[in-house]
Amino acid sequence: MRKTRIAGALAGIAIAALALAGCNSGTPGADPAEPGEGEGDGTWFEVASEPVEVEGSDTVAAITERGKVRIGVKEDQPNLGYLDPTTGERSGFDIDIARWIAASLGYDEEDIEFSVIDSKAREDSITRGDIDYYVGTYSISDARKELISFAGPYFITGQGLLVMADNDTITGPDSLTSDMIICSATGSTSIQNIQRDYPSQTEEFDKYSECVEAMKNGQVDAVTTDEAILLGYAAQDPDNLKVTGEVFSEERYGVGIKKGDTAFVEYVNTLFTDGGDIWQAIFDKNLGAAGVDGNQPAVDPVE
Numbered sequence: 055m056r057k058t059r060i061a062g063a064l065a066g067i068a069i070a071a072l073a074l075a076g077c078n079s080g081t082p083g084a085d086p087a088e089p090g091e092g093e094g095d096g097t098w099f100e101v102a103s104e105p106v107e108v109e110g111s112d113t114v115a116a117i118t119e120r121g122k123v124r125i126g127v128k129e130d131q132p133n134l135g136y137l138d139p140t141t142g143e144r145s146g147f148d149i150d151i152a153r154w155i156a157a158s159l160g161y162d163e164e165d166i167e168f169s170v171i172d173s174k175a176r177e178d179s180i181t182r183g184d185i186d187y188y189v190g191t192y193s194i195s196d197a198r199k200e201l202i203s204f205a206g207p208y209f210i211t212g213q214g215l216l217v218m219a220d221n222d223t224i225t226g227p228d229s230l231t232s233d234m235i236i237c238s239a240t241g242s243t244s245i246q247n248i249q250r251d252y253p254s255q256t257e258e259f260d261k262y263s264e265c266v267e268a269m270k271n272g273q274v275d276a277v278t279t280d281e282a283i284l285l286g287y288a289a290q291d292p293d294n295l296k297v298t299g300e301v302f303s304e305e306r307y308g309v310g311i312k313k314g315d316t317a318f319v320e321y322v323n324t325l326f327t328d329g330g331d332i333w334q335a336i337f338d339k340n341l342g343a344a345g346v347d348g349n350q351p352a353v354d355p356v357e
Contacts, residue, residue, distance in 0.1 A: 099153075099154050099157050099158070099329075099332050100157065101157045101160060101161065101162050102157065102158060102159060102160035103160070104160055105117075105118050105121075105159065105160040105161070106158065106159045106160050108159075108317050108318055108321045109317060110316070110317035111315055111317040111318040111321065112312070112315055113186050113187070113311060113312055113315050113318045114159065114317075114318055114321070116183070116186065117159065117161070117186055121165065122161070122165055122166070122167050123156045123159065123161045123165060123166050123167065123186055124167045124169060124184070124185045124186045125152045125156065125166060125167070125168055125169070125185060125186065125187060125188070125189060126168075126169050126170075126171040126176065126179055126180070126184075126185040126187070126188035126189070126190060126310070127144070127148060127149060127152060127168050127169070127170060127171075127188070127189060127190045128148065128170065128190040128191060129144070129170045130261050130262060130263040131146065131148075131190075131191060131262065131283050131286055132146070132286030132287065132289065132290055133145075133146055133147065133282070133285075133286045133289075133340055133341055134146040134147050134148050134149075134190075134191055134282060134283060134286065134340070134341075135147075135148040135149055135189075135190050135191070136149075136286075137170075144168060145340070146340055147209070147336060147337060147340035147341050148189045148190050148191060148307075149168075149189075150336045150339070150340060151189050151208055151309075151336060152166075152168075152187075152189040153166065154325070154329070154332060154336065155187065155189075155309070155322060155325065158325050169184065169185055171184075171185065171188065171190070172239070172240070172241075172260040172261065173239040173240060173241040173242045173260075174239075174240040174241030174260070175241075176188055176190075176192065176202075176241075176310060177198065177201040177202055177310075180201075180202045180310050180311065180312055180313075181201065181202065181312065181313065183312065187205075187309050187310060187311050187318075187322075188309065188310035188311075189309050189310075191279075191280055191282075191283060191305075191307055192204075192307060192308055192309070192310050193242075193243045193280075193305040193306060193307060193308075194206065194207060194306045194307070194308040194354070195243055198310075199357070201313060202310050202311065202312065202313050203310075203311045203312065203313050203314065203315060203316070203319050203357075204308035204309065204310060204311065204319070204354070205308060205309040205311055205318070205319045205322035205323050205326070205353070206306070206307060206308035206309055206322070206323070206326065206351075206353055206354070207306035207307055207308050207351050207353065207354065208307055208308070208309065208326055208333070208350070208351070208353075209282075209306075209307040209337075209348070209351070210304060210305065210306050210307070210351050211280045211281055211282045211301070211304075211305050211307070212280065212281055212301025212302065212303050212304055212305060213243075213244050213247060213278060213279065213280060213281065213301060213302055213303035213305060214278065214279075214280070214281035214284050214297055214298075214299065214300075214301050214302075215227065215236075215276050215277070215278050215284070215297065215298050215299055216266070216269070216276060216277040216278070216284040216287060216288060216295060216296070216297055216298075217269070217275070217276045217277075217295075217296060217298050218269065218270070218294060218295065218296075219292075219293060219294050219295060219296045221275070221276075221296075221298070224275065224276050224298055224299075225298055225299050226298065226299025226300060226302070227251075227252055227299065227302045229299075230248075230252045230253065230254045230276075231253060231254065232253045232254065232255070233255075234254045234255065234275040234276065235254065235255045235256070235257050235273070235274040235275050236248050236252075236254045236255070236256055236257070236274065236275065236276050236277075236278055237256070237257040237258070237259065237265035237268055237269065237273075237274040237276070237277050237278070238256070238258065238262070238265060238277065238278050238279050239258065239259065239260065239261060239262050239265070239279065240258040240259065240260060242279060243303075243305065244278045244279045244280070244303075245258055245278070247278075247302075247303055248278055257273070257274050262277065262279055262283060262287075263287075265277040266287050266295070270294065280305050281297060281301050282341065284297045285297055306351070308354075309322055316356055319356050320356055323353040323354075323356065326350070326353055327352075327353060330350055333350045334350065337350075
């Protein structure tokens with residue numbers, strides 16, 4: 055899959071985002087060959103009739119004993135991982151990927167415990183066993199693979215820049231200067247890329263939404279993270295926000311799993327490899343209408 059690019063005007067994306075935000079992700083249970091039947095409710099994959107055992111996986115053994123799946127997610131990323139403050143419903147591409155994995159193991163929506171974990175705390179939460187796996191715009195990197203294991207990638211995007219709609223000075227990473235303040239989430243690869251490669255000052259918060267608010271308040275000049283995330287924010291407020299320039303990295307999203315649980319990594323990779331129709335249905339519902347060009351990437355060999 056090529057680096058993500060967004061086609062069309064932000065006004066059109068805003069309409070699509072509002073439609074997607076109104077979708078109830080629902081409980082998995084429909085035929086994956088008929089993704090349209092659920093009328094956008096996300097029910098495209100069946101729950102296994104009984105809990106599935108994965109030989110050699112301590113993670114799955116813990117899930118079986120507990121009878122619940124604990125999943126780390128984000129909740130402030132429209133179209134990817136979002137919690138509607140009014141309805142309390144979770145939606146987004148990452149959320150449905152997380153549900154799909156749980157359903158394949160035999161666990162319904164009522165058996166899932168979602169935990170919101172900030173970027174800087176992901177590895178610790180996985181290592182301690184606070185969660186069974188993490189699905190939340192989690193870029194695979196060599197440094198992180200020293201601490202945890204990854205299944206996937208299940209999606210590939212690229213780093214971009216979000217600015218105020220009237221900002222014509224920042225047109226891409228090469229336009230950044232030493233007097234500009236660029237904001238991203240603490241511990242993210244995006245802030246590390248800026249600090250390493252560009253002459254700007256940086257500001258870090260626990261959540262990307264805090265960076266967006268800081269920019270609206272004039273505290274920072276731009277927000278940087280994966281372009282797919284930034285388009286969600288721009289779509290929510292197209293009169294005030296815009297994504298500028300081309301992507302300038304490749305970010306490969308993976309499922310974070312406890313270090314060394316090769317059996318579970320292989321299980322999830324097989325699910326992705328064999329479930330292309332389901333992946334496409336999940337993608338089309340959450341990101342396709344917003345203009346993101348996506349094809350399911352091949353998974354990495356298990357290390």
